[in-house]
Amino acid sequence: MKKSSLEEIIEKHKILICVGSGGVGKTTLSAALGVRAAQLGKKVLVMTIDPSKRLKIALGVGDEQSQGVKISKQRYAGELHVAILDAQTIFDEFITSAAGDSEEAKALLNNMLYQQLSTTLSGSQEFTSLLQLSKISTQDEYDLLVLDTPPAQHAVDFLEAPGKIGALFEEQIVRWFVGSDQVGFIRKVISAGTKTVFSLLEKITGSRFIHELNGFFRSIRSIQNKISEKTSLVQKILLDSSTGFLLVTGFDEAKLREAEQLNLYLEDKRYHMLGVVINRAFPKWFLNKISPQEPKVAEEYNKWVNYQQQREGIFKSFSSKWRKDIPVARVPDFNADVYGLDGIEVVANELDCAFITNHTNELRAEEQKS
Ligand SMILES: Nc1ncnc2c1ncn2[C@@H]1O[C@H](COP(=O)(O)OP(=O)(O)OP(=O)(O)O)[C@@H](O)[C@H]1O
């Protein structure tokens, strides 16, 4: 039997990253990808840092500390594992491993500012999930890692995160803070307009704040090299030919436009785009052609059919903008939240079909005809 392009994607890669705007179905499709890979005999780990624990609910994982839990009901040729990442634990572990057992590490972990920044700083969740991805990928325990990216306002935030965090730990910034006298220092903080630091100013007041801030930057100075090392390792992994991105989008105009912009960004950074999935592209029932007898029902049904045909035009124009080798696949809307392993298996099946009947294949078929 001919392999679907999804199967080929799973075969050829060690890391698959699902990116897209908020709420489009990244978590659901990451789980579905994991299920499909396990069905194909892979030992796969689906990783998520989603604070709303959607993956856990979707797959029915228990409440245990899930840093790599095997889904108990195994019915696949391979193995499906799930890790719900905890940003604070990963960040702390990283700091400890970077600074060793030193006083610096202890001072940093106890620093109030660190405790605030490590989880609230924009990009820290993304950074930690990439840290964990790089750690697990070097351990070589799984055939495939599927990374579900956290909810973000803009999908590119995820990939910008290492840079942002790296910048915080940059030598110049540290020097700038550590070398300051107290008064000038506060003025600099304010004039820098760094929102996070500024709002922290309100939480930790006066000399205590200055003490904490000075301590913070003095401590991180000792682990700067490790941070840059990690940031480059993460970049290397993201750019590797065995790492690929699947872009998930909704089917409304704004989401489609965001998907195009995200693709431009990925291309610019030379990440490997493997495919686009338009999630909830049409209602599931639309796949079963029916001919209602009752005139009123028939009228409503025909309105729907017309509406879907109009959307066909939108789909064609959207998919024509992609490189020919990038499949643009449509997954139906199941008209209900997709829950449990059974629900995800249904999505996995549809995802596979969507990659068989995708736009790229349609184009190829047309080319062969002409
Ligand atoms: N094809 C589908 N049909 C029906 N419901 C779906 C489908 N895909 C996703 N959903 C539902 O849509 C909601 C959002 O999906 P999901 O959590 O996977 O999105 P997300 O992109 O991960 O969101 P966030 O950006 O908040 O992390 C969930 O309730 C999920 O069950």
Ligand SMILES: [Mg+2]
């Ligand atoms: Mg999610």
